[in-house]
Amino acid sequence: MVDLIAEQADVVVRFQGGNNAGHTIITDRGKFILHHIPSGILREGKVSVIANGVVVDPAVLLEEIDSLSRSGCPVTPENFKVSGRAHVIMPYHMAIDALREGAAADGAKIGTTRRGIGPVYEDKFARRGIRVADLPDENALAARIDAVLPERNLYITRVLGGEPVDRDEAVASYAAYGERLRPFITDTAAYLHGVASSGGNVLFEGAQGTLLDIDFGTYPYVTSSSAVAGGVGAGCGLGPGCVDRTVGVVKAYATRVGGGPFPTEDGGPDGESMFERGGELGATTGRRRRCGWLDAVALRHSVRVNGITSLALTKLDVLSGFEKLKICTAYNIGGHRTDSFPQDADALARCEPVYEEMPGWSEDIRRARGLASLPREARDYIDRVSGLCGAEVDLVSVGPSREEAIVINGLFT
Numbered sequence: 280m281v282d283l284i285a286e287q288a289d290v291v292v293r294f295q296g297g298n299n300a301g302h303t304i305i306t307d308r309g310k311f312i313l314h315h316i317p318s319g320i321l322r323e324g325k326v327s328v329i330a331n332g333v334v335v336d337p338a339v340l341l342e343e344i345d346s347l348s349r350s351g352c353p354v355t356p357e358n359f360k361v362s363g364r365a366h367v368i369m370p371y372h373m374a375i376d377a378l379r380e381g382a383a384a385d386g387a388k389i390g391t392t393r394r395g396i397g398p399v400y401e402d403k404f405a406r407r408g409i410r411v412a413d414l415p416d417e418n419a420l421a422a423r424i425d426a427v428l429p430e431r432n433l434y435i436t437r438v439l440g441g442e443p444v445d446r447d448e449a450v451a452s453y454a455a456y457g458e459r460l461r462p463f464i465t466d467t468a469a470y471l472h473g474v475a476s477s478g479g480n481v482l483f484e485g486a487q488g489t490l491l492d493i494d495f496g497t498y499p500y501v502t503s504s505s506a507v508a509g510g511v512g513a514g515c516g517l518g519p520g521c522v523d524r525t526v527g528v529v530k531a532y533a534t535r536v537g538g539g540p541f542p543t544e545d546g547g548p549d550g551e552s553m554f555e556r557g558g559e560l561g562a563t564t565g566r567r568r569r570c571g572w573l574d575a576v577a578l579r580h581s582v583r584v585n586g587i588t589s590l591a592l593t594k595l596d597v598l599s600g601f602e603k604l605k606i607c608t609a610y611n612i613g614g615h616r617t618d619s620f621p622q623d624a625d626a627l628a629r630c631e632p633v634y635e636e637m638p639g640w641s642e643d644i645r646r647a648r649g650l651a652s653l654p655r656e657a658r659d660y661i662d663r664v665s666g667l668c669g670a671e672v673d674l675v676s677v678g679p680s681r682e683e684a685i686v687i688n689g690l691f692t
Contacts, residue, residue: 280528280591280674281318281484282306283684288482290326290474291319292467294514295504296486297334297368297399299392301561305679308351315340316359317484321352326474330467331364332504332514333486334399335411337456360465363412367453369424371431371444372398378439389500389538392564400503402427411464414457421450468516475521483511483522489581490535497624500539508585524690527587527670529578531595531660534568536561540628543571543607557597572605572634575667580620582668589673589688592661596677601639604660607632608667637663645678649685653677 282304285291298314305311306321313320315335317327329335340361344354372395380391391397402408407427413420424446432443474481487506490496495507504510508525512518532553535541544550550570553559559568581587598604609618610630621627640654647653650661653675665672673688 280526280593280676280684281482282321283674283681283686284482284526284591284690285317285319285322285325287480287690288319288325289479290328290471291317291322291482291484292328292330292471292515293317293333293484293486294330295332295506295510296502297394297396298336298339299394299396299502300486301564302484303679306681311347311350311352314343316343316347316354319482319484320347320354320359325358327359328465328467328471328515329361329365330471330515331362332510333362334366334368334396334403334504335361336368336394337411337414337453337460341456341459356462359463360467360470361411361460361463362467363410363464364468365411366399366403366408367411367414368395368399369409369444369453370449371428371435372396372402374435374441374444375431375439378435378441382439391537397503409453411457411460414453415461415464416457417450417454420454420457424450424453471515471517475517481521483508483515485510489585490539490577492584495580495584497539497627500537500624508587522586524588525586526589526591526673526690527578527581527585528591528593529573529581529664530557530593531573531598531664532557533571533574533577534559536564536566536568540624540630541569541571542610542627542630542632543574543605544569545571549601552601553597557594572607572632573664574607574632575664576607576610576618576620578664578668579618582670587670589690590665590668590670591674591676592664592672593676595657595661595675596643596645596683598639598657598660599644600641604637604639605634606637606663606667608635609633645683647677647685648682650675650687653685 302313302318319325320327347354375398376395377393409423413423435441436443485506487502491502492506493501533543553570609616612630638656640656642654661672675685677683
């Protein structure tokens with residue numbers, strides 16, 4: 280969806296998260312899986328920005344730059360910029376993340392990608408982080424590493440039972456990363472202010488969904504940053520009035536990768552069918568996504584906390600062939616019915632979904648290029664999703680390619 284909407288944008292910005300994200304885009308040039316660089320990089324003439332709220336693994340970023348260039352999509356300082364204020368994922372962050380998750384009991388695992396995301400945000404807010412701007416100056420980088428590595432290594436070896444990170448290797452490798460990244464390092468807040476001031480269209484790309492937000496998600500089964508739309512301002516350096524429209528991207532069914540409560544999960548043949556038809560493997564880890572029916576309670580929560588003005592409904596084609604479709608409209612918890620999303624994961628785990636059923640359709644809808652081409656049952660399903668969550672559906676995808684998207688209303692009009 281970001282790739283599709285980017286056609287109307289001048290600049291596409293990532294404002295939070297790290298390479299724990301995995302965004303799959305299919306174009307006429309092939310299939311691309313992006314972890315750091317915004318999806319707009321595949322659109323010619325667009326500028327992609329990694330802003331200050333993102334945490335960066337420079338090895339992954341550079342491999343992504345090289346991979347895109349080999350695929351005929353050159354990444355240059357003209358079409359890609361990274362904030363010098365963005366914090367860097369260091370080897371000790373990845374070691375801590377993996378050791379913690381590996382030591383946790385099965386019921387206590389967060390489902391982290393083990394990419395070091397949580398630990399680097401810890402260091403950011405503890406004011407002991409290393410930022411992208413530190414990398415090109417080897418002496419400054421060495422001083423920053425020397426200030427934090429002894430403590431991190433003590434924690435890794437004495438508490439977590441791991442192997443220490445080699446100081447000299449970290450300095451040398453990250454200084455080399457910094458030298459390669461030097462042409463891309465930019466004061467992205469100043470750059471974006473200039474774009475906005477001149478009337479440019481800016482698209483902000485979130486890395487994770489609302490239920491993974493550090494505050495409004497299913498805590499503690501969440502990511503370590505503000506994934507909701509309110510995180511845009513702090514994550515890129517523009518004021519709170521910078522956002523004109525907020526598009527919520529939601530599948531026509533529900534998925535979750537990793538741990539955490541999932542009231543509408545379907546462990547039977549319907550959930551298995553969604554998994555197989557939707558190709559539901561995590562783009563970052565390859566883990567199997569858990570599948571189930573659309574949860575309108577969670578969707579209403581997401582619409583509210585993000586101020587969503589329109590929805591992009593994806594993977595509608597996956598639901599073709601179901602005789603009946605189910606939508607969760609409320610929860611039963613302890614004998615009481617509620618249409619509000621619980622504040623804590625333990626309460627959510629006790630929720631039983633209240634479903635309403637709708638007739639499905641048997642037609643293959645991937646060739647549909649307008650709402651009128653969809654079966655009546657599919658149109659009714661779209662209308663019901665919109666009515667239940669209080670936001671208009673402005674885009675519908677009926678397949679993975681750019682051409683398999685039905686644009687109902689333009690988003691930059």
